[in-house]
Amino acid sequence: MRSVFSVSPCIRQVAKRQSFSAGINVDKKDDMKRLWHWPIDPLARTVRLALGEKNWSFESIVVRPWSHDLELAALAPGATAPAMTDINADIRMTAIGSLAICEYIEEAEPSPRLLPFNPVDKAEARRLWQWSEENFAGINNTLLDERISQRVRRESEPNSAALRQGAHALNNRLTFLDALSADRPYLAGRHLSLADLSIAAHLSAYDYFGDVPWHTCPDLKSWYARIKSRPSFRALLLDRLENVKPVEHYADLDF
Secondary structure (H helix, E strand, O other): OOOOOOOOOOOEOOOEEEEEEOOOOOOHHHHHEEEEEOOOOHHHHHHHHHHHHHOOEEEEEEOOOOOEOHHHHOOOOOOOOOEEEEOOOOOOEEEEOHHHHHHHHHHHOOOOOOOOOOHHHHHHHHHHHHHHHHHOHHHHHHHHHHHHHHHHHOOOOOOHHHHHHHHHHHHHHHHHHHHHHHHOOEOOEOOOOHHHHHHHHHHHHHHHOOOOOHHHOHHHHHHHHHHHOOHHHHHHHHOOEOOEOOOOOOOOOOO
């Protein structure tokens, strides 16, 4: 079955545009940034959290991952969301994918830091950031894919095997993350990093549909409550899919 995160070239989607300010007192020149994304995509959510932590505003261009946007496709060969352009940079910048975008954000605006200055700490943050994108990919393509296919697109019969596979994989990841959060204030160490943002972004997407069994991972739940309370997270908690409401506790900071 085709994943909903794969682009179908036969469908034309008119992008929904809006201006988004990640915080307050933002320099108007940041409006020259554009982000192509879909609100529930975990990789796009990682980028949005990074932009929020840097207090950058941007033009939001919402594109469905199962559609084909001509403007997005013209950015670079094989371009898919998330993608970002910055025409305010010294040289017009185009970055495709969460890794490239977040690296650009961190280098263009080093404060506040999302990757530690110390090389050892930075290596650990990068390790867990990479772990997040690699280890949640299978869950995105099974559990999250099924939720979107059934509740958003309403186009197929439930795939019970995919749901079980994704739920089992998620439980394994939660066990690992719960142990980490028991020993560290943030998952990569003493300070917030892109590892925290990536992992929180993925969990928040699953939590929209109520698929995170928080009762099994109390230390991770406490960590997530702190991340969820950050100003950068507010926009994610306001996300709503058409005709699909999130679970009751989704936007509750004291869940």
